[in-house]
Amino acid sequence: GEDVEQSLFLSVREGDSSVINCTYTDSSSTYLYWYKQEPGAGLQLLTYIFSNMDMKQDQRLTVLLNKKDKHLSLRIADTQTGDSAIYFCAESIGGYQKVTFGTGTKLQVIP
């Protein structure tokens, strides 16, 4: 089965780190993605990681992949109010046509 699960809501204070978690069930996934959706907008790719990597860092974003536990996380350092959005993880198995999205985590940043 291909279920990607996320918690629905996360609230953090401005300046703190945010960690958004995701679990997936298909061990044959090849790419894992994090997308951001701001209010009233479509999704925008934040970052992605190949399944043979453990970690990827891009400025304030750190992606960690634990293949044994099928766990993916996105850490946002020094969270800002502009980071308030819904964050989706997604996995692809054999190409983008087979991408499965998670339920999305709504991040609220408190000033």
Added chain:
Amino acid sequence: DVKVTQSSRYLVKRTGEKVFLECVQDMDHENMFWYRQDPGLGLRLIYFSYDVKMKEKGDIPEGYSVSREKKERFSLILESASTNQTSMYLCASSPTQFSEAFFGQGTRLTVV
């Protein structure tokens, strides 16, 4: 910049109407997708197309059809709209099989 444009931001239609949602991309992408987004369910793939006149069913194709007569345009058709098709509809395109998808701003459809 890649641009994916959906023809309407908001639509209100009556039950039983035939509804067309239009999507245009300007970057000559091969692949185009239609998703619906519902709270607590994330994005679910309705249909996708990897070439002109080619289409494949996604996870929830029932009640929908699509048309891709030109490479830049991918239309989603609700043959007879029902209230359970009230949702946010997102169109996306991608240049290759493994690359990121670029999303439109979404169409919020309400069926009354």
